[in-house]
Amino acid sequence: MAAAAPGTAMAVFLVLSCMAASAVALNLTTLSFDDGFSHLFGNENLIRSPDGRSARLTLDRYSGSGFISNDLYDHGFFSASIKLPSDYSAGVVVAFYTSNGDVFQKTHDELDFEFLGNVRGKDWRIQTNVYGNGSTSRGREERYFLPFDPTAEAHRYSILWTSDHIIFYIDDTPIREVVRSDAMGGDYPSKPMSIYATIWDGSTWATANGRYKVNYKYAPFVAELSDLVLRGCRVDPIQQVDSARRCAEANEELLATDFAQMTPLKRAAMRRFRERHMTYSFCYDTKRYPVTFPDCDIIPSEQSRFFESGETKYPRDRRRARRQSRRP
Numbered sequence: 001m002a003a004a005a006p007g008t009a010m011a012v013f014l015v016l017s018c019m020a021a022s023a024v025a026l027n028l029t030t031l032s033f034d035d036g037f038s039h040l041f042g043n044e045n046l047i048r049s050p051d052g053r054s055a056r057l058t059l060d061r062y063s064g065s066g067f068i069s070n071d072l073y074d075h076g077f078f079s080a081s082i083k084l085p086s087d088y089s090a091g092v093v094v095a096f097y098t099s100n101g102d103v104f105q106k107t108h109d110e111l112d113f114e115f116l117g118n119v120r121g122k123d124w125r126i127q128t129n130v131y132g133n134g135s136t137s138r139g140r141e142e143r144y145f146l147p148f149d150p151t152a153e154a155h156r157y158s159i160l161w162t163s164d165h166i167i168f169y170i171d172d173t174p175i176r177e178v179v180r181s182d183a184m185g186g187d188y189p190s191k192p193m194s195i196y197a198t199i200w201d202g203s204t205w206a207t208a209n210g211r212y213k214v215n216y217k218y219a220p221f222v223a224e225l226s227d228l229v230l231r232g233c234r235v236d237p238i239q240q241v242d243s244a245r246r247c248a249e250a251n252e253e254l255l256a257t258d259f260a261q262m263t264p265l266k267r268a269a270m271r272r273f274r275e276r277h278m279t280y281s282f283c284y285d286t287k288r289y290p291v292t293f294p295d296c297d298i299i300p301s302e303q304s305r306f307f308e309s310g311e312t313k314y315p316r317d318r319r320r321a322r323r324q325s326r327r328p
Helices: 006-023 241-255 264-277 316-325
Strands: 037-041 046-048 054-059 065-069 072-083 092-099 110-116 125-131 142-145 155-161 165-170 173-179 194-201 221-235 278-285 309-311
Touching: 037 194, 046 065, 054 065, 054 194, 072 092, 072 194, 072 241, 092 155, 092 221, 110 155, 125 165, 125 173, 142 264, 155 221, 173 264, 194 221, 221 241, 264 278
Parallel strands: none
Antiparallel strands: 037 065, 046 054, 054 221, 065 194, 072 155, 072 221, 092 110, 092 194, 110 125, 125 142, 142 278, 155 165, 165 173, 278 309
16 A cells, blocks of 8 residues: 555544544433423423433423423533424524523523524524623624534534633534633623523524525424533622632542543544634624734634635535535
């Protein structure tokens, strides 16, 4: 067998490195629904499994559905395996997120995974949001396509939130890291939050800016959630001072876990995911934000792939068409 060219060898090494980073399983302990969550809305549209280890969220023409954690958490690691609705899902939004909007209505914090449905034959998109101290007008949003079919089987989506940084994971691969800095000021989420999972009608914006609505001919739309993880410091929203020392120790323990460590292999896997699958970044949206956020790490090679609107110049359908046109 002929020796591989240096460039080819390096490419193979990077691929194997990213695979190795993704293959390191996170050490997680799951809990039952009743041990961590309560019904939020949707009446009969929330269905728990007989063993209490999973739940189904349903959207029909009458209502969506959702559940909420029994406690608020001062930092933590929150995770769920989610299988999304199949077939036509335009306008449907499935969300797994942290928030304290019910306690701090004008200065709330929020960390989101939002799954945005699409018309038949088009892929689901995923959006991550970071809001702190009511900073929704300064939304730090990013959107991505997924490198797999999220309707075929469940995949794990996780949010790590510490006093130092935030990491969004898909399965065992980090896809986004937000490092706390002085430049962010109060925009870094810092108040205790609850954990939510919901499904609802987002016809006004979710698919092609509202061009395609939810079509209830295809209802019910069902999202399945399992492998639920709540690891963090539980707090009483009224008596937070009593929890300060206990939560400081819990935060130090959290920072020492494997899922809080960004190793070189993890960073390589994250960079590869973002290069291939990120379709929008607030950091490159100069139309909406003429002044770049001070906490944005502008990468020229990455910036060149986006329009001034922050949208990618290379949507997935166009990339597929180019690849197919090159085939003999």
